[in-house]
Amino acid sequence: MSDRSAIEWTEATWNPTTGCDRVSAGCDNCYALSLAKRLKAMGAAKYQEDGDPRTSGPGFGLTTHRGSLDVPRRWRRPRMVFVNSMSDLFHARVPLPFVRDVFAVMAETPRHTYQVLTKRSVRLRRVADRLEWPQNLWMGVSVENAKELSRVDDLRTVPAAVRFLSLEPLLGPLTGLELDGIGWVIVGGESGACHRPMDQDWVVEIRDACRASGVPFFFKQWGGRSPKTGGRDLQGRTWDQLPARGRLAAS
Template identity: 70%
Template sequence: MSDRSPIEWTEATWNPTTGCDQISTGCDNCYALTLARRLKAMGAQKYQNDGDPRTSGPGFGITLHPDALEVPRRWKQPRLIFVNSMSDLFHARVPMDFVRQVFEVMAGTPQHTYQLLTKRAHRALLLADKIDWPANVWMGTSVENIDTMHRIDDLRRIPAALRFLSCEPLLGPLPGLDLVGIDWVIVGGESGPNHRLLNPSWVREVRDTCQQAGVPFFFKQWGGRTPKSGGRALDERTWDEIPATVVAAAR
């Protein structure tokens, strides 16, 4: 698989771990689970470990890949890197020692900017004071509906250089969204044959909240059976408006 990413808000992906488990409604149509099943069938070595069939599936068991730790060191040109697009670094079955090793690689490659995204913000918070947080690491959490907004409170207590929300797939309104301590918000609809519809009013409400708080807003796509880019029709604020001192390593 190419390390170059089609994801609009990043440039490359790096997977020192693979696999995950479904923990909330945003996981119901997980793209990574579907892709892992396909990669296992194709014989891809990283995806031969099966997960719990109740919460995961073929090729999607949590697996550590120590051999992948050195990959970013080989990338000399600065990149914006999504860490674990096929996993969650803060899954309970990823040992603390391995989490530290991932952070050591990120600290040792300051030419890159790393984007960590987790649905397990509480575990990330519990481990936060045991980790040295380099300036080139952004930390985000997924917030798909009102039931997952509690993750934001954990995220804002994590000492990352930049904290962001991924409201994708957005599955309901986010009333009372508090963006104190949050630096960037991504919103998008769900894609695929079983996609759930995105109500434009939910998107506009988040956009307006971001504008009122002065937080950059990135609208990725409306979703649908096949991805449809949101482009900049809804709002022209992108991650380029994040303070230059933070984003410099990605340029």
């Protein structure tokens, strides 16, 4: 975890769990899987558990870290915190009591705003009523193509203060995307050696839907060989909008 992050839409990362398994096309070139392999080779203690080679990899086996639960309590300055940049809190192998413990830490540190992102929207929906939802928790789902739009419907059932979408890596058009009950949308292209291109028309269609619905829109990157290869401009400007409760600069 880090109290500084290079991710444009957050300020810090906190990983009470690490590791994951591929579940859909958006996972094919997972940056966290590649990073975990390097961290294991470097001897990083949190990345010594290997995952199933069919869906995961070296150092990327799902692991809970009870010792990491206190980290946000030690951060005195308020931060925007991305929870589990190296995992998925709603992975089937994360015990529900541990999820509750993570939620409790968030409730006990209201000075921070927490951003939780999952691809496991079905489990999220099924356990939502067994969790206490603090007002400083933003809940999001990742959607990479139209096949995964049901994740948005699952998210709408969750009583989070802010519900958001991470449409990254965007791999196809999301025509007909419904934004009822959604408070923020992030769009980004894929980066890395095997990155898949993103069409400008897909992005513009989502941006225009956000503008029509009054939903803040954040354009993270075009992607390419590196995250910064294609830049962040969309039709001559950057889009850094955040929900009203955000502490980063909105435009």
